Amino acid sequence: MSSKEGFNHLAVNLFEKARTLPKIEWIDLATFYDPRSTVLVTTPSANKQFSPFCHNFNIVERINITGGDAAYIEDLQKKRSGAEVMYTVGGGRAIDLARLLAYTWNMDITAVPTIISTDSPFVDCTGVREDGCVHYIKSKKADRVFLDFSLLKKSPDALHAGGAGDVLSIYTALPDWKLASDRQVAKADEPYSIAVADQAQGILDYLMANRSEIHTMSQRGLESLVKALAMEVELCNLYGNSRPEEGGEHFFAYAIEPRLPHTTHGELVGLGILVTSLIQYQKLQPVLEFMNTIGMNYRPKGFTRAILDETLRGMPSYVNRHGLRYSVWNEYCYNKKQVSEILDALNS
Missing domain, CATH: 3.40.50.1970 (Rossmann fold)
Structure with missing residues (x-):
């Protein structure tokens, strides 16, 4: 097999x-x-x-x-x-x-x-x-x-592609979850589990293995997307919360949303995954290639350098002020050069 x-x-x-x-x-x-x-x-x-x-x-x-x-x-x-x-x-x-x-x-x-x-x-x-x-x-x-x-099929394919964001977010959520555990700041309801993390990784692998089907947006392609989302929700339900799939990428999406009010959740999370991947020093290419293959939009309409810069500057205080779960953003130090690096990566 x-x-x-x-x-x-x-x-x-x-x-x-x-x-x-x-x-x-x-x-x-x-x-x-x-x-x-x-x-x-x-x-x-x-x-x-x-x-x-x-x-x-x-x-x-x-x-x-x-x-x-x-x-x-x-x-x-x-x-x-x-x-x-x-x-x-x-x-x-x-x-x-x-x-x-x-x-x-x-x-x-x-x-x-x-x-x-x-x-x-x-x-x-x-x-x-x-x-x-x-x-x-x-x-x-x-x-x-x-x-x-x-x-x-009456809706644009790109909007469906955005649904992959709530599974693709596992890519950045798992390192943030592990970071919280390593720093011994994890909350009582989010104990790190290698077994759960492995299952989450398996769901992410399933999604990425089906990129060609999802790209077609045929019924079979949409079924693959729905199955990935359903497995992600089932795993989080059994674990007790969304920690295995929600980390800094979602927090970045929440922070930038008021500046991009007419953007779908999937687009914001997609952008958040790419930005957070870079802040975590993860390889960007696997998720970027996947997004491009399925037609997932990660550059929302109205997104500018100024909006990115303003959001990045405020991320550490934002996650602390709202009591969000520990992530790479709690340790982030703003770097102006990094803004250019992020924009270059998004435009590559």
């Missing part, structure tokens, strides 16, 4: 035996019907993509997600829905907030992603933006995730 076949075999076994994930189904929405009264949580753009299938649902209420900060979320939670079930259609933010509403309102929820840009459809927490950072609160795991290839 080849290395790639071995990774694929592992992925199928873990994916099918997953115990902490929602039920994930590839379906044809054109032939699906649900007569129950439904509240649809979506965004204007996602609602437009979903419109050909709306007649198959008894939609009695729509909630369009337009924000994501704490005040906006608090206002949403005060509302109530008289519908029997909730469906959420869209990308990471719409699904994130819908799962929180389903948790608050104690409703059955089905997630229907229009883009695979994050692991949001598979998790049981919601990111809340407050004071320039993202923190996570308990929400509901979706009861089901419906994946319709015809719906997913």
Whole structure:
């Protein structure tokens, strides 16, 4: 059995035996019907993509997600829905907030992603933006995730490619996790485990071994991406938190997000992976080649030298101020020359 076949075999076994994930189904929405009264949580753009299938649902209420900060979320939670079930259609933010509403309102929820840009459809927490950072609160795991290839193909391939970020982040998260352990500053809920780290590395290897399939953005390619994300979430659930896949790359993404407000999570994390890799003195070429192969955007629109410089200068105080887990950014010393080196690497 080849290395790639071995990774694929592992992925199928873990994916099918997953115990902490929602039920994930590839379906044809054109032939699906649900007569129950439904509240649809979506965004204007996602609602437009979903419109050909709306007649198959008894939609009695729509909630369009337009924000994501704490005040906006608090206002949403005060509302109530008289519908029997909730469906959420869209990308990471719409699904994130819908799962929180389903948790608050104690409703059955089905997630229907229009883009695979994050692991949001598979998790049981919601990111809340407050004071320039993202923190996570308990929400509901979706009861089901419906994946319709015809719906997913309505979104640009580059947006789907961004979904690899929440698995590719293992590349920088594992060294940060080990650093915290070596410095004896790891929190009580993040003891370093070689076994868990090895499993995380295996999931990353699976993702990278399937780069050619993912590049095609065929149904098989998207299935490979979904399996990688599902395995990452399953591993983190079993470990107890996201430490094996979340480190300095996510913290950099959180820090730069207010300066690039109209950028997807995947693009920000992709940029964060590359920048953090360089700060960790890791080889950049493996992840850079992977991103280029699958068409993952790591240079968000509006990204400039000034934004990079400002973000780098503030990283040590940022991670300390927000109490983020220990990472290379806690030990970072700003170096103006390094800004040029990072930009050169991103442009290579």
